[in-house]
Amino acid sequence: xxxxxxxxxxxxxxxxxxxxxxxxxxxxxxxxxxxxxxxxxxxxxxxxxxxxxxxxxxxxxxxxxxxxxxxxxxxxxxxxxxxxxxxxxxxxxxxxxxxxxxxxxxxxxxxxxxxxxxxxxxxxxxxxxxxxxxxxxxxxxxxxxxxxxxxxxxxxxxxxxxxxxxxxxxxxxxxxxxxxxxxxxxxxxxxxxxxxxxxxxxxxxxxxxxxxxxxxxxxxxxxxxxxxxxxxxxxxxxxxxxxxxxxxxxxxxxxxxxxxxxxxxxxxxxxxxxxxxxxxxxxxxxxxxxxxxxxxxxxxxxxxxxxxxxxxxxxxxxxx
Amino acid sequence: xxxxxxxxxxxxxxxxxxxxxxxxxxxxxxxxxxxxxxxxxxxxxxxxxxxxxxxxxxxxxxxxxxxxxxxxxxxxxxxxxxxxxxxxxxxxxxxxxxxxxxxxxxxxxxxxxxxxxxxxxxxxxxxxxxxxxxxxxxxxxxxxxxxxxxxxxxxxxxxxxxxxxxxxxxxxxxxxxxxxxxxxxxxxxxxxxxxxxxxxxxxxxxxxxxxxx
Numbered sequence: 001x002x003x004x005x006x007x008x009x010x011x012x013x014x015x016x017x018x019x020x021x022x023x024x025x026x027x028x029x030x031x032x033x034x035x036x037x038x039x040x041x042x043x044x045x046x047x048x049x050x051x052x053x054x055x056x057x058x059x060x061x062x063x064x065x066x067x068x069x070x071x072x073x074x075x076x077x078x079x080x081x082x083x084x085x086x087x088x089x090x091x092x093x094x095x096x097x098x099x100x101x102x103x104x105x106x107x108x109x110x111x112x113x114x115x116x117x118x119x120x121x122x123x124x125x126x127x128x129x130x131x132x133x134x135x136x137x138x139x140x141x142x143x144x145x146x147x148x149x150x151x152x153x154x155x156x157x158x159x160x161x162x163x164x165x166x167x168x169x170x171x172x173x174x175x176x177x178x179x180x181x182x183x184x185x186x187x188x189x190x191x192x193x194x195x196x197x198x199x200x201x202x203x204x205x206x207x208x209x210x211x212x213x214x215x216x217x218x219x220x221x222x223x224x225x226x227x228x229x230x231x232x233x234x235x236x237x238x239x240x241x242x243x244x245x246x247x248x249x250x251x252x253x254x255x256x257x258x259x260x261x262x263x264x265x266x267x268x269x270x271x272x273x274x275x276x277x278x279x280x281x282x283x284x285x286x287x288x289x290x291x292x293x294x295x296x297x298x299x300x301x302x303x304x305x306x307x308x309x310x311x312x313x314x315x316x317x318x319x320x
Numbered sequence: 321x322x323x324x325x326x327x328x329x330x331x332x333x334x335x336x337x338x339x340x341x342x343x344x345x346x347x348x349x350x351x352x353x354x355x356x357x358x359x360x361x362x363x364x365x366x367x368x369x370x371x372x373x374x375x376x377x378x379x380x381x382x383x384x385x386x387x388x389x390x391x392x393x394x395x396x397x398x399x400x401x402x403x404x405x406x407x408x409x410x411x412x413x414x415x416x417x418x419x420x421x422x423x424x425x426x427x428x429x430x431x432x433x434x435x436x437x438x439x440x441x442x443x444x445x446x447x448x449x450x451x452x453x454x455x456x457x458x459x460x461x462x463x464x465x466x467x468x469x470x471x472x473x474x475x476x477x478x479x480x481x482x483x484x485x486x487x488x489x490x491x492x493x494x495x496x497x498x499x500x501x502x503x504x505x506x507x508x509x510x511x512x513x514x515x516x517x518x519x520x521x522x523x524x525x526x527x528x529x530x531x532x533x
Contacts, residue, residue, distance in 0.1 A: 073413045076365065109461045112388035119396025123368065126403050130361055133413050145404035152397065169385075169461050 007105075011093070014104040018089050022236035023054045029236075029279045030054075036283045057229075064225035071133035072222065080131060081223070081230035084124025087117045088237035095244045096172040098254050098263035103172055110171035111159050114245060115152075118200065121234065122148045125202075125209070128231070129219035140218020143209035143290060144202065150297035151199040151206075157305035158189035158196070161312045162249045175253035183251065185315060189308040190250030192301050194274070197242040199297070201235060203278060205285035208293055243274035340380045347373030358415040364402050371395050383459030 030053060034041025046052025068074055091114050093104035107113050122144060129141020163169045165186060166177040183190075199206035202218075210218035220231045247253055247270040254263030288296065350369035357363050371394040378387035410416070421427070468476060 071413065073361075076361070107384070109385045109388050112385065112392060116388045116392035116396055119392060119400070122400065123395070123403075126400065126407075127365065130403070130407055130411055131413070138407060142404065142407055145400050145407070148400055149397070149404070156392075 010104045014092050015089070017240075018092050018237060021240045022233055025236045025239050025275050025279075026054050026232075027051065028275065029282075032276065032279045033283050036280070061226055061229035066225045066227060067222075069133055069222050073131040073133070076127050076131035077222075078227070080124045080128035081227040081234070082124070083127060084121055085230045085234040085237065087121035088234060088241050090117050091241050092237075092244075094171060095241070095248060096175055096253060097244075097267040099176075099259060101172075102254075102264060106172060107170065109169050111163055111169045111174075111249075114171070114241075115156060115159060118238075118241070119148070119152060121238070122200070124231075124234070125219045128223065132219070132222040134222050136215040136217075137219050137221050139215045140209050140221070143215075144219060146290075147199055147202070147206065147209060147293065150294055151196040151301070154192050154297065154301040154305040155196040155200065157302070157309055158193040159249065161189045161305070161309045162186060164309070164312050164316060171248055175248055175255070178252040178255055180252070180255075186250050186308070186312070188304055189312070190246060192305045192308065193250065194242070194246050196297070196301055197246065198278065198281070199293070201238040201242060203235070203239070204282040205288050206293060207287055208290050211287060239275055239278050240271070243271045243278065246274055247271050336380055340377060343373055343376045343380065347377065358420075359413075360406055360416050361403065361411050364399060364406060367402070368395055368399050371399070378459075381459065383464070385459060385461040385464045 031041045031049070042050030042053035044050055045056045068077055094107045094110050094113055096103035125144045126141050129137045129139075129144065132138075162174060165182060166174040168174060168177065202209050208214075210220065215221075220228060223231060244267070247267055251270050251274075253270075254267050256262070256266035259266065347370050350366050350373060354363050354366040354370055357366065371390065375387040375390040375395075378384075378390060
């Protein structure tokens with residue numbers, strides 16, 4: 001009985017994180033973008049600096065009519081948002097936030113689990129793009145697929161580099177094995193992983209699949225109401241997952257002063273810092289054109305990732 | 321694999337065995353729908369269900385590593401590639417009138433023969449072997465890696481050479497197409513020629529130059 005309660009509590013905690021953190025990132029994005037652009041951002045909802053803006057948005061989305069286009073493939077169209085959203089919930093379960101067993105569920109092949117399940121999320125965008133019966137949506141779906149195929153590889157390679165360094169593929173194991181000098185050692189891999197992750201989430205400057213000035217909103221053009229909100233939530237949950245993963249793999253997760261008691265705080269701080277960088281990049285860089293995007297993946301990120309693997313291998317052989 | 325001390329009977333199935341059987345039936349059903357549906361994209365999506373079902377079967381057999389790799393490679397990459405190809409060429413919503421092939425009975429015969437051969441080989445090889453799914457995990461990454469690189473290095477390397485050959489072949493094919501006449505324009509969505517061309521590096525600049533929009 002105690003075990004069941006333990007598992008239930010952990011899953012509940014992960015679910016709460018899944019519901020709350022994406023909203024926090026979203027609100028931060030509103031405010032950070034606004035201040036970077038010399039605006040105030042939302043100020044009215046909730047009273048204090050518009051803190052309840054996203055809650056109000058949620059209520060608005062829930063009130064809207066759920067429209068399915070007449071020519072659409074109904075079932076696939078309606079299933080797509082769930083396929084896009086659920087993988088991020090599953091990924092959150094295995095990310096360790098503190099020392100010991102502060103993790104939703106220990107998974108032996110954690111890295112593989114995370115990357116595999118995140119790849120499934122993209123199927124949601126593909127399904128949405130095809131089932132909408134809309135040319136812009138189809139173009140968005142195509143771009144999503146092309147982007148996923150080119151950016152999945154550098155992500156895998158750099159994750160493999162960390163796994164080589166730690167000698168394990170479980171996420172808690174990797175954080176346990178972390179030493180401070182891993183940061184300079186794996187810095188290239190970390191940058192490649194983070195960049196490729198941004199591209200997989202279709203965040204600016206890699207947001208050609210949803211480029212509003214060219215193809216309206218890509219695969220999500222035809223969506224309204226709650227289903228559209230689910231896609232948006234998937235994007236912000238993706239930011240949380242990517243930042244947490246980068247933290248765990250490359251920045252040492254819970255390592256820091258007083259890690260025994262405050263480990264979880266370090267993880268959250270590093271994740272929040274990375275989330276801020278994600279928002280900052282959105283405000284700073286213009287969108288990459290589709291061919292620039294592919295060229296960047298194949299001629300910059302993949303060679304860098306391979307070089308990182310070579311470096312990891314050499315250092316690993318020398319020190320062991 | 322461990323030879324259990326007491327021979328487990330077929331008539332008192334455990335929960336894992338029942339789950340294995342149910343997932344197997346669901347996987348088989350998804351696979352059958354994959355090859356019988358008239359809607360091309362639905363076939364690809366049912367294929368996702370079938371491959372995911374296989375991953376669950378691996379999990380039930382405690383082969384965790386294999387299960388995640390199955391999801392990563394097949395669901396995450398192969399099916400995405402398949403959907404990409406379908407969307408690029410023809411993916412009408414609703415039925416595809418030409419989704420039937422005259423070879424279907426031959427294909428059925430080949431599939432049945434292959435299935436029979438596989439089942440026979442597996443049954444013959446593992447007839448008296450039982451996995452103890454309750455005890456120590458047999459399919460962890462460590463165990464899989466050790467057996468892969470200790471006992472199966474040669475097949476592993478041979479497979480890598482095969483993949484390398486396929487890779488070189490793909491490059492050769494795409495290069496030859498690059499110098500040939502412009503016969504590869506896409507009938508369905510001409511405006512997207514730029515996106516899919518990019519992964520093949522030799523073709524990319526030429527296509528980008530051809531772009532008119």
